[in-house]
Amino acid sequence: MAAAAAAVGAGKLGAGGDAVAVEVRLPPLSEADPLLAEKKMILEKRNLSCEIQIPVACSAVDALKLLDHIIEAARVVYMDELELYFAGDDVGPFSARNELESLNLLLKTMKKLLLTSNTAAKEVLQILHDEIVVKLKSVGKSDNAWMVVQTQNHDAEDSLLKWGEHLGIKSRLQIAYFQGAGRGMIASESIGVGDIALEIPESLIISDELLCQSEVFLSLKDFNNITSETMLLLWSMRERYNLGSKFKPYFDTLPANFNTGLSFGIDALAALEGTLLFDEIIQARQHLRQQYDELFPLLCTNFPEIFRKDVCTWDDFLWACELWYSNSMMIVLSSGKLSTCLVPVAGLLNHSVCSSAPLEVFFY
Incomplete structure (x- = not known):
């Protein structure tokens, strides 16, 4: 690079x-x-x-x-x-x-x-x-495709922006839903070339540095040579249901399903049978299933106060994996370390590579 x-x-x-x-x-x-x-x-x-x-x-x-x-x-x-x-x-x-x-x-x-x-x-x-x-x-x-903005309830996303602004996020953007593309963000004011559209304090970035301050890390740091990547998956899986979490507004905006290849149903997999993608998906799911079986129910038995059985199912683990696969970003933190992170609010910037694409407002 x-x-x-x-x-x-x-x-x-x-x-x-x-x-x-x-x-x-x-x-x-x-x-x-x-x-x-x-x-x-x-x-x-x-x-x-x-x-x-x-x-x-x-x-x-x-x-x-x-x-x-x-x-x-x-x-x-x-x-x-x-x-x-x-x-x-x-x-x-x-x-x-x-x-x-x-x-x-x-x-x-x-x-x-x-x-x-x-x-x-x-x-x-x-x-x-x-x-x-x-x-x-x-x-x-140069992109002639028009992105149509739809009116849709996004109270959870608005709450996320307010939460972020309260904790130091500076944004010149707002949430929008786009026909055929889903959720994204648009400018709330004129933004010139080179202007900063979004500023996010490092304290709101979910990384292994934040993990080190959590009880998940303190409990698992000496557990079976577990990696920080796996602990981040477990932290996310658990934090999703933590009503007292600092990051609750962020988790409230995340979808119940990510629809990546990892969660394809039988019909979708059948359509891919015989392709390299089919083999890759099956191998990935088998690897994750093996990883899950090595962790549970052992963690629920050893750390029942941290890992409740009702929020540590295979579906919950797969959801956390898809969250990191689809939403994580590579960030250079102030420590100089390049880390894979989840970044609240910034994760919404995913609907187009052309930020200056023309928009038509569509009401329904």
Whole structure:
């Protein structure tokens, strides 16, 4: 994976010490990236560089040509395996995700350069900054599908937002239901490119760091080499029914069924029989069932006050597994640790990759 931000170079200096060119550097490709070799090969084949000098005296036309060059390089840096496989001679855009990550990285870079550059350099940098903003806004517009907002009761979700705001969440979004796509969020006010739409304090992120403060962890930390991932599943399964839980408003908004492959019924599985997906689902369910049988009823016997039999059924365990499979996010916590987490409110941002897609209000 690429680093989170690009480096900002000072660029070349003239005889008088003034900058004659500004250097923009993309983050180096990570040695840990499993796609490193393929990405290097594409960059070399297309004569793309992750470092580019932008003359401060160049014309707008030439500056935009250089911008296209660095955008192409950024797209390669942020390619995933599927995009690499189908890329061929295509220079992009490859996907909304890839384009947004690439452009957002360059937007942050231009903002830093505008703060540190001299007056002469700022003119060309402003041209590049404005063009990146235009390109970012066009990503959503390239999707011509209209998302229809439906009127629907969402008292639980409204309570979640109020709960979050009381505990420090800052949001410029509101809950909405979309025809054919389900629950999501829309802007409650105008949000510009680069603006923060949602801020969530770390104290509301459900991670293994929060787990360490729970009685589930204190009871199970020395139990049969149990992993933190399994303890998080057990914590979620139990917390779902905890009326005094700090996270009750969050659990109240979660669906009773997630409808992932893990909970497919007989008819759905029969339709998949003979496919690789069928085999994967069966193997996954068998693995989880074995894991469940190793935990229960043993935990109910050893820790009856924590694990009540009525909320520790196979269906409850499967629900917790599907919750983490479908709603978890990878977050870098303040400790520097990359953790798999559940993030209240942010989990509602799942209906579209194009946040600027046009909306039509539909009442029924």
